[in-house]
Amino acid sequence: MNKTSVASKIQAEVDLQDFSKVSTNAALTSDQKVEFLRGMVRIRRFEQAALKYYNQGCMGGFLHLYIGQEAVAVGTSSLLHADDHIITAYRDHGHAIAVGMDMKECMAELFGKATGCSKGKGGSMHFFSPERHYWGGHGVVGGQTPLGLGIAYALKYKKVRGATLCFLGDGAVNQGTYHESLNLAGLWSLPVVYIIENNQYSMGTSVERSSTFRNCLAQRAEGYGIAWDTANGEDLYEVRAKTQGAIQRAHKDCRPTVLEVRTYRYYGHSVADANAKKYRSTEEIERHKNFHDPIRLWSKRLLDEAIVTGKLIDQIDEEAVREVESAVQFASGSPPPRETAIFEDIYYEVDHATQAGCSGTHFFR
Numbered sequence: 219m220n221k222t223s224v225a226s227k228i229q230a231e232v233d234l235q236d237f238s239k240v241s242t243n244a245a246l247t248s249d250q251k252v253e254f255l256r257g258m259v260r261i262r263r264f265e266q267a268a269l270k271y272y273n274q275g276c277m278g279g280f281l282h283l284y285i286g287q288e289a290v291a292v293g294t295s296s297l298l299h300a301d302d303h304i305i306t307a308y309r310d311h312g313h314a315i316a317v318g319m320d321m322k323e324c325m326a327e328l329f330g331k332a333t334g335c336s337k338g339k340g341g342s343m344h345f346f347s348p349e350r351h352y353w354g355g356h357g358v359v360g361g362q363t364p365l366g367l368g369i370a371y372a373l374k375y376k377k378v379r380g381a382t383l384c385f386l387g388d389g390a391v392n393q394g395t396y397h398e399s400l401n402l403a404g405l406w407s408l409p410v411v412y413i414i415e416n417n418q419y420s421m422g423t424s425v426e427r428s429s430t431f432r433n434c435l436a437q438r439a440e441g442y443g444i445a446w447d448t449a450n451g452e453d454l455y456e457v458r459a460k461t462q463g464a465i466q467r468a469h470k471d472c473r474p475t476v477l478e479v480r481t482y483r484y485y486g487h488s489v490a491d492a493n494a495k496k497y498r499s500t501e502e503i504e505r506h507k508n509f510h511d512p513i514r515l516w517s518k519r520l521l522d523e524a525i526v527t528g529k530l531i532d533q534i535d536e537e538a539v540r541e542v543e544s545a546v547q548f549a550s551g552s553p554p555p556r557e558t559a560i561f562e563d564i565y566y567e568v569d570h571a572t573q574a575g576c577s578g579t580h581f582f583r
């Protein structure tokens with residue numbers, strides 16, 4: 219091989235790595251790229267305010283922050299089509315805002331108010347918006363994985379060309395329910411995309427201490443006959459390119475995918491996790507903040523591409539801060555749920571005394 223062809227091979231490899239040139243990204247307009255920045259900044263500002271008011275005692279329950287992972291929610295949800303669905307775990311604020319939920323209804327939910335997206339009865343871990351195909355916010359680790367499978371099953375059953383994006387953490391990949399879901403997703407060929415947000419820790423346990431397949435969790439999908447891939451969660455272009463491939467597989471071939479996105483959370487597992495620095499060093503956290511922050515990196519990219527100015531970045535930030543402030547005002551001024559609301563929005567079935575029931579045959583056969 220002569221020198222020129224080696225150089226062109228290297229160049230080709232470099233191009234392959236440049237996800238800005240993948241068609242899904244190449245088609246982006248400048249306005250869309252700026253919107254992604256706005257999307258990530260809005261999530262971060264929302265959560266910074268959530269932390270402040272949680273510490274002031276304005277919220278009950280837990281608060282799990284998504285700060286550091288914003289490119290995953292914004293990148294993946296920017297690709298959703300009208301018939302696609304999304305479901306996640308308890309670290310759910312970022313996905314909710316990314317799918318277009320109003321910050322006011324989200325903040326009111328954190329404040330436990332009747333105007334919240336779950337009428338103030340769900341709290342931080344249970345944001346829902348069925349009209350936006352956002353199926354929550356689930357507190358049981360891995361509990362959302364069979365539910366996501368069920369949504370994908372419904373799409374196929376109803377012959378709707380859609381995909382379900384089901385997010386889970388690196389700790390949830392060791393739950394039996396996830397493996398049962400993967401088995402059925404592969405066996406029944408369902409249009410589901412399992413997105414593992416590998417933020418490297420499940421509570422205080424690092425992924426190295428809790429999982430086999432240490433360098434790659436997604437590879438386990440092979441055993442279930444499912445396609446898999448990995449993405450760098452600090453790079454919006456890469457997240458989008460890889461997610462796009464998975465969504466296409468769901469839409470065109472009705473096949474599942476497992477996509478592992480490497481990311482990082484800056485705060486503890488929840489706000490209650492005051493010992494976050496016991497299981498990871500300050501240097502590690504600072505390194506991520508300084509060199510791998512998705513908002514910083516995206517801002518720099520847009521500056522380099524001359525799509526934004528420093529002034530515009532500041533303006534986007536100020537607007538987000540103002541939006542959050544008015545969401546806090548709305549939430550604190552809203553009424554709590556009525557006492558009787560505790561008996562509402564509960565699913566139950568009455569076991570009718572029918573002949574079938576009496577004969578011992580299951581009524582819902």
Ligand SMILES: Cc1ncc(C[n+]2csc(CCOP(=O)(O)OP(=O)(O)O)c2C)c(N)n1
Binds near residue numbers: 418
């Ligand atoms: C079935 C079940 N077991 C244990 C818990 C307690 N728990 C809550 S979060 C969590 C860690 C999950 O970590 P991971 O899936 O990596 O998600 P991350 O917090 O990193 O987003 C555990 C063990 C739970 N909520 N549900």
